[in-house]
Every structure is written in C-alpha cells, then in structure tokens.
Amino acid sequence: MAHPSDSSRRTVTEIARELGVSPVGLRGWVNRDNADRGEGKPGELTSTEREELKRLRKENAELRMEKDILRKAAAYFAKETMR
Template structure:
C-alpha cells in the first residue's frame, strides 16, 4: 500500500507550472532544488501531468477561462435564438407579400 503524499495537489501543480515556465532553461534538478524536492519526484509529477490531463484541481486561470467561455457560449446561444426568430419573421413576411402579389 502506498503511503500518503507529503505534498499537496496544489504544490504539485505549482511545481509543474514552475518547471514548464522555465521553458527548458532549467533542469529538473535546478527546479527541484529550489522547491526542496527530489528531482525524480518532480520528473514523475511532470510526466504524469503530461500523460493525464488535469480534471480536478484546475488553476484559477483555467477556471477564469472556463467561466469566460461559458458566458460567451450563453451570449452566442441567445444571439442565435434572436437571429432564428428574425429569420422566421422575415420568412413569413416574404411569404405574405408573395401571396399579395398574386
């Protein structure tokens, strides 16, 4: 049975973000030394994060982006309903005037 982790999920995600932000300028060993963790532990966290997209524990930036996209989606859905209504009104008006012209 695996022992419980001494590092929180937030610490892990921050460590992964720090390593990714270095954009290859720093090694696992350098970043791990700054965080006082084993380099292989950091390497495992990064590999696991790459293999499995994060579902829970999303960052605040991701949450903000998700909220923005949901609001935009709602706005676009409302606009689409309005356009469909306008199109239906115009279709009926065109049919009415076509009958009047006969």
C-alpha cells in the same frame, strides 16, 4: 502520502497516478484553475467567460433562426397582399 512540500518536486504524472486520474486530465484542471485565477495564457478565457460565450453563441443562433423565420413570413405576407 508524500508531504505537501514534496509536491513541487514531483511530476504531474506521479501526482496523477497517486490521485487515480489521468495526467492529461490533471494538467487540464491545473490549466483551468490558472486561467480562472487570471494566471493563464494571454487571452485565455476563464470558466465564467467560457460559459458566457457558450450562452451567447446559443442565443445568437436562436436569434438568427427567429430572424430567418420572420424574414420568410414577411416575404410570404407581402406576396399574399400583392394578389
């Protein structure tokens, strides 16, 4: 294995080959680590922010479904009381 200081002179492809992973996968891990340390592209979300966004989107979908069910139930019961 090469000396750690030599890694700055090697390509991602070389390091990925040495680690037995794909270059695309290794680049993804490096990019994700950079974002998590606040060194990503402007506006790029951290892993924590991505997880929170995923959770909030799921919660939003559930709330929309509940709202639709309640709207339909209210319309149904309003129609029944008009009879």
